Amino acid sequence: xxxxxxxxxxxxxxxxxxxNANMPKLDIGKGGQCVKDTQWMRxxxxxxxxxxxxxxxxxxxxxxxxxxxxxxxxxxxxxxSVIAREDSFCVGCHRYEAVKLDCFECHSGLRKSAxxxxxxx
Ligand code: HEC
Ligand code: HEC
Ligand code: HEC
Numbered sequence: 001x002x003x004x005x006x007x008x009x010x011x012x013x014x015x016x017x018x019x020n021a022n023m024p025k026l027d028i029g030k031g032g033q034c035v036k037d038t039q040w041m042r043x044x045x046x047x048x049x050x051x052x053x054x055x056x057x058x059x060x061x062x063x064x065x066x067x068x069x070x071x072x073x074x075x076x077x078x079x080x081s082v083i084a085r086e087d088s089f090c091v092g093c094h095r096y097e098a099v100k101l102d103c104f105e106c107h108s109g110l111r112k113s114a115x116x117x118x119x120x121x
Contacts, residue, residue, distance in 0.1 A: 023096045024087045029074040035064050045070075049103075067103070072111055080114030 034041050036048075048065055055061040074089040075082050082090040083104055090109070094101060108115045 024092050026089050026092045027076045027078070027085070027087050029076055029082070029089055030072075032073060034073075035069070067107055068112065071107075071109065075109075075111040075114070080111040081109050083109035 036044075041048075049067060049070075052065045052067070056066065070090075071082050076084070076088060079085070079088075082088050084091075086092060086095070088109075090101070090104075093099075110118070
């Protein structure tokens with residue numbers, strides 16, 4: 001068991017580090033404080049969002065963990081989007097990690113103010 005654990009550690013840790021070196025520098029958006037610490041978020045944001053969806057859609061709970069809130073803060077200050085460019089926050093990392101999301105087929109990837117402006121035009 002210990003052997004397996006150290007083997008996994010040896011394999012995964014360098015991979016993760018090598019990965020970070022090639023990842024595009026992400027445009028994190030407005031900055032400030034994430035809803036949880038960065039390391040935790042990196043590993044768990046997907047579970048958080050799925051849990052949040054259930055909470056909101058089935059129980060009507062709306063709080064800081066909403067997808068809208070992520071986008072308000074993480075959308076670029078240049079184009080108000082989390083998905084418009086190679087280095088846009090949500091897409092930049094997912095493209096690098098080869099994760100495909102369907103969320104933005106329904107949810108806007110734009111900060112709300114920008115979304116309203118574009119809709120009005
Ligand atoms: C008020 C601003 C703010 C909000 C709201 C916010 N974040 Fe963050 N988030 C940050 C900042 C700033 C960082 C980067 C911290 C750092 O680099 O040390 C971060 C880091 C992250 C990371 C890790 C990035 C990396 O480089 O590994 C993920 C993933 C993430 N956030 C996802 C989310 C999700 C999903 C939500 C909504 C549930 C959210 N954030 C809400 C500001 C925010
Ligand atoms: C087929 C359309 C569709 C797709 C695809 C979709 N959603 Fe949603 N989602 C909705 C609708 C409709 C609501 C309810 C609207 C509301 O309550 O704001 C919702 C609500 C949510 C909420 C609660 C409201 C909020 O802003 O936090 C979260 C979280 C959420 N979805 C996350 C996701 C994530 C993550 C994905 C991708 C894995 C995703 N959704 C894909 C349609 C969709
Ligand atoms: C630093 C890298 C990074 C950032 C930034 C990031 N993600 Fe992710 N995300 C991942 C990785 C890696 C996975 C896949 C994890 C897995 O396969 O278990 C993932 C998976 C997801 C999933 C689950 C997909 C599925 O179908 O199971 C959702 C939803 C998601 N991310 C939403 C977001 C949103 C929204 C943002 C922007 C607010 C974001 N992520 C930013 C790395 C990131």
